[in-house]
Amino acid sequence: MEVLLAADLGGTRLTVVPDGHGPVPVGGPAVLDAEGLPAAVRALERERPRWVWADTAATYPALLRAGVRVERCHDLRLCHAILRGAGALPSQESPWDGVAATGPDPDAATLFDDAAAAVGVEEVLAEHRRQQVALAGTDGCLRLLLAAESAGALVAAEMTHDGLPFDPARHDEMLTAVLGPRPGPGARPANLEALAGQVRELLGAPTLNPDSPTDLRHALRGAGLEVRTTRKHELAALDHPAVAPLLEYKRLARLLAANGWTWMEAWVAPPDAPGRRARFRPAYVPGGVVTGRWAARGGGALQLPHQVRGSVVADPGWRLVVADAAQLEPRVLAAMSRDEAMARASRAGDLYQALVDEGVAETRAGAKVAMLGALYGATTGEAGLLMPRLQRTYPRATRVVEEAARSGERGDVVRTWLGRTSPAPPPQWHRVQRRASEGDADDADRRRAGAVARDWGRFTRNFVVQGTAAEWALAWLAELRLRLRRIDGGAPHLVFFLHDEVVVHSPEAAADEVAAAVRAAATAAGRLLFGDFPVDFALDVTVVGSYDEAV
Template sequence: MDIALAGADDGVALAVLDAAGRPGVVERLRGPAFPARVAELERAGPRWVWADTAVLHPPLLEAGVSVGRAQDLRLAHAVLVRSRSLARPLPDDDRWRPADPDLAGSGEPSLLDLPADGRTPDLAEVVAEHRRQQDAVAASTRPDRLRLLLAAESAGALVAAELTAVGLPFDEAVHTALLTRLLGPRPLPGGRPARLEALAAEVRTLLAAPGLNPDSAPDLLRALHTQGLTVDTTRQWELERLDHPVVAPLLEYKKLARLLSANGWAWLQAWVRGGRFRPEYLPAGVVTGRWAARGGGALQLPKQVRAAVVAAPDRRLVVADAAQLEPRVLAAMARDEAMARASRAGDLYQALVDDGVVDTRAHAKVAMLGALYGATSGEAGHLMPRLLRSYPRATGWVEEAARAGERGEVVTTWLGRSSPAPPESWHRVQQLASLPEATATDQRRARSQARDWGRFTRNFVVQGTAAEWALCWLADLRRRLRDLGEVGGVRPALVYFLHDEVIVETPAALAEPVAEAVRAAARRAGELLFGTFPVEFALDVACVQSYAEAA
């Protein structure tokens, strides 16, 4: 049973849809009547059809109501207007666009574009868009895959809202003690902590630059150049190549300044409330379908901060990390039996060493990342021929995606998310290079841009499919956790997600059942996407009191 739900001037409106997607009697609800009616209807196990989970699910969660299934029409629209799996393109419409990564501005692909807000459609618009999407999927080349993708996207949106509502347990006292130990006492507004100020003074002395602001990259570069230190940037890898006494204090300053900026006292005050870290997640905030975060740095929680993520004494954190996810996904997509066999050895990189493909695990990792990201020079370029010989199907899969991108074509993930086409500026450069009067500079520029786009499409098919696997993992795990029940009035709950890693907070008595649910959900995700093809999606699972214990 599908139930359409939309915001209205006087609250919300909902209607049960018949088999043809037509609405029945429209109910209009205000105030507490809204969550109460949803809770009543939820007992029948419907699928809620609404424009935007991020708008409609939080008020339900605040009232203690969590729905089991939903169809997020904006997330679905973003997939369907671009997917090359459709027999007939779904017309784009600003009202239904949660995100449209803008690649035209820079002329280069980006995996880090975030969505923009739009107005809230009414019930009639929700019903009409739902029917359009259902018809488009039914007429697609692979409706089974698209339906799975849209269901997984929508389940992910439910999880995202719940992650913010529940929050990650966070001990403010532990984090404050960490900041004080590393940086010194909290400074007055606008001031530097004592440790940073001391390091800044040391850097100024060693560079003979008494007025230097080490937070200013241009000023720092000038001071370095004045001392004869030729670097193009102030990035760590460049500074580490220098032989000068300033390197150590400067790198320490930059590391501590990052901690202060990303996870300092201001961050603690803004994002940790009531002993819980509550960031804002953005499902499909990246063009490949990966999540992003609107604030709080949820997807960049550094290891030094994790000691503050602590469960209550009668609870545990079940931390699970999908090991080497993207190579395993590539093996499954390409139906590469040899690489699949390596995946079943547990550590896929070590399996490459054991099979004689490369000589060390470090080389195995470099070679595999080179295949996924298109490295053609250095150590990765040297190792690539060995990978090509051992795994021709897997490497051929990403090579073809890269060649398609170089030709300006669109590529598609396993379930049907298609990449953006290159911008017009990209095509203009390619056309200019093809003219008889094109210069050698024009041709070099065109080849460089083609290779850049090829690297983007090469990784798009793998990263996007890995994101689809992770969404199916999340959706199935969420269902299993709901079925585990509670202990002392407390249920296991997802509290953190980072691309291929989850954290479940659970009563201690349910820690082992939760760990098994995490593993079972990973197996199910593999089956949903790839059927019986024998790739193992290995997990590192730990039941701990503190997140730091699992790192």
Template sequence: MAEETGGVRLTVLDDGAAPAVSVVPVAELAARVRELDAASRPRWVWADTATTYGRLLRAGARVERCFDLRLCRKILRRAVGAPPPSDLWDDVEEREDRHDAPPTLFESLTLPAEEVLAERLRQREAVAASREPGRLAALLAAESAGALLAAEMRHDGLPWDRTVHDQLLTEVLGARPPLGARPPVLEALAEDVRGALDAPRLNPDSGQALLRALHSAGISVQTTRKWELEQVDHPVVAPLLEYKKLARLHSANGWAWADEWVRPGPAGAGRERFHPDYVPGGVVTGRWATRGGGALQLPKQVRGAVVADPGWTLVVADVAQLEPRVLAAMARDEAMARAAHGQDLYQGLVDQGVIDTRAHAKVAMLGALYGATSGAAGDLAPRLLRAFPRATSVVEGAAMRGEVGGTVRTWLGRTSPPPPPAWTAVQDKQHERDATDDDRRRARRLARDWGRFTRNFVVQGTAAEWALCWLADLRARLRALGGDGGAGHSPHLVFFLHDEVIVHTPVALAEDVAAAVRESAAGAGRLLFGEFPVDFPLDVSVVDTYADAE
């Protein structure tokens, strides 16, 4: 699918048949897409889902499957080297790599229909020539499915009650202040901070000014971060930490945020909608990000504002200890899988006698995933090494590859980026004849840091792949339950946060949706890891408001 003068050019490819080309007027596109999608379940191919599918959704058309060339090319560039060069695409990628590409990049980029088709063929050839084409093809399909879902969740929105939101904010911040002013509770805390530091003109929102005031009061801290302030014994600490917490709520999810991101819902919905802008694959590991609205950081203080429409309910589900379970499956470590089977993994480690307490088990496992070498995590690490040598060897091997500048892959083949040139320059410097001890220490430190990145990349990236497969399968099951009637009539996903989802559903279908959520999680595990005996248990709640979810 590609735009051209006179409408949108649709090229239908069917194995064994010549391409069928038609130009559909823009006004007729949505109807034609609905017709084709229902008749033959095609996989739509386009340059960018966020731009193309968003327009289709606004016109009332939804599709079952797609192939997002931009997202897939980004994966292929690292996995197998860039597909054969194309000036149009390479210009886009250079701008993305500089991190200055605008969010609406493809709205200003015209791709001829021939180029869309040519790029699809280039990508197919690149996958076919890869080391594991089956896994890589699965990753590209999952990434594209995630792009569809991200566009749908942005379009449909999360049910939001502005009245409840205002009440929640007022309870903790005081009445809504005039534009540019602080709420009463924040202003009172600011006065407490000024008084404790004897700094009557201090603006606590200014990090530099706050740090100077702390130093003037004899408080030797390097930053104003919570973990460092908590080590300080001074009257300013309690009001300052409370101020920072509430100031974050006010700026990230306060009244001004709601004015920008919450809009009226569809006719008859009964609630307004929060419309986040998800970015699939926005993090290098494949995790999602957002361009605005902070959907990936909805704090507990405002979750009570997420309220189902009348006659509808919310099915909230999250998977327990996703990354350690993924690690057990990647390593084919049956001992670790048994510790997790049907129960809390950390308690399973205690029951098997690997670790003495659940708290220590969590510290040890997170230390293994993130490369902690000191403190309690470092002390407990040898126990995991002895109990689960296969699992620990996966992350240790990934860390060693990173320390020497190598790249690593997730289960389906997403490849980590190489170290930046500055990292390589530091490593080269330590081998020069005039290298100092400081040069060598810096090189070792940076090598360990990059090793921690690659250590976590393989697990976090594979967990993101599991989540994409979960989402794609669940989306298909929800369509089967409610038909393609759109968000106003059918169960539909409205929220996603790494290992948690929310489905907005008619009350009559709530139990069917809960079952679909569980079945999709099990299906994602089988799709990725076959019959390996690892499970992905979910906590599932059927609630009227997100705040009531367990």
């Protein structure tokens, strides 16, 4: 059974779609207000429907605040993007391309706060019909992708609502130890100011503002140091006494800007009950990257440095179960290519060491370089030298990425295992290729066209693997979420996700059971996507009190 939830001018309407038949209104009031909707959703959830709505990020937070959670949904916005990319929906612009997630902003309009601004009933019904017709002509893989993407949207909303347990006092201690005491408005912390002073003195630039790239380039050139940018890798190549304090200044300035006191005040909410810690509530964006990986709209959830992780601390009586999928992309490549030799390497535990044992490389570090070269298209240096060995040892796996690269170089699109489609090359790409094919094109035009084509080929090469890894991770999340609901009354809950890593906040007594569920969910995700092909998706799972303790 499916239940459509959409806004009317007077409130919110629920429409049941039983067993593929036409929609019928839910019994009871035709239109529900903000007070009546949660009870209606809670009652219907006992039937285990699939909720169909315009946008999980706009709809679900209000239900969560009312204490209502749903098991399944179909997010029309996210699914529209996938179906349009796959060619199952018309490619012309659609109003659904502009239906944007509102995220966790408490002031943003939702179906409960401003129904007139939300997507209406007729639009939701029409888009749902369009997607069902589009799906009728596709295989089951695309249906699985839409279900996984929608499940990911539920996880994202729940993680923002529940928050990552956080200790502001510990964070303040860390910032003070590294940066110095918190300064007044407009001033730098003492340690940053001291480093800035060293840089000014060593460069002979007493008025230098090291936060200004323009000022910094001018000061470096004044000291005889020619630079194009002030990025870390370019500065590190310079031979000058100012380089070390400058790099340290930039490192600390980044910490202050990304995770300093102002960040903490903006993104860490105080405890909402006795015995609970504060909560870090970032804004996740499922499918925010073209490969299907998540992004973050605010809070920097996908860039938590190790220093900050020490501030993520479980509530008293609770633990953090941290799981990291080891060497995920190579394992995914083995599964999607059906490369049995590479699958055997995955079952050895450390896949990179298995490459050493197979004679691909002499050291584990070299094996990692070879594999990353295959995934990202490195053709020079050590990766280029090792690539022929990798091709001989794992021919099916390397053929998958090589064919994806050649497709990209031709300007073709490629697809992940479940059917997410890569974007077409941009107009500039086509202009460069057309120019190279014209009669008056010169060698420079042709070289540029070749370089542009190879660059796009490197993108499509990695797209098929990174996108399929994102699909495996979504399946892992969705399966784990359902398993956690059956443990200790549903108390354990997901609180963090980063590409191939999850963190579950669990009562201490249930932590071992949660760790087992994490592993079982990974196995189930592999089986769901790849059937019985024998690839081992190895996990590093630890139960800790604070996030930085996880290895």
